Amino acid sequence: MLLDSTITAGNIIEITTIILGMIVTFTVLRTTVAQLKIEVTEIKDDVRALNKVVIELAVTDRRLTAAEEDIRELRHGRGFIREALQGEWPK
Numbered sequence: 001m002l003l004d005s006t007i008t009a010g011n012i013i014e015i016t017t018i019i020l021g022m023i024v025t026f027t028v029l030r031t032t033v034a035q036l037k038i039e040v041t042e043i044k045d046d047v048r049a050l051n052k053v054v055i056e057l058a059v060t061d062r063r064l065t066a067a068e069e070d071i072r073e074l075r076h077g078r079g080f081i082r083e084a085l086q087g088e089w090p091k
Helices: 009-075
Strands: none
Touching: none
């Protein structure tokens, strides 16, 4: 097997083009990854804020449910302190 050991201008241009292409690709990918990192950080912050809102909503829902239950009990006459009403309600 014989290898052609001559280097032409076309070979040099081809090698230079490939190396420049790799450098440009590396630079673009590096910039893109940096931007994605920033966006992921922002998304994490948004998710944390949403998590706080969901927790507050759950607490509010529990409080509302407890208030509704108290109202239901009051409608059935449970929950009054009858002695403090000074005879307004017969015993």
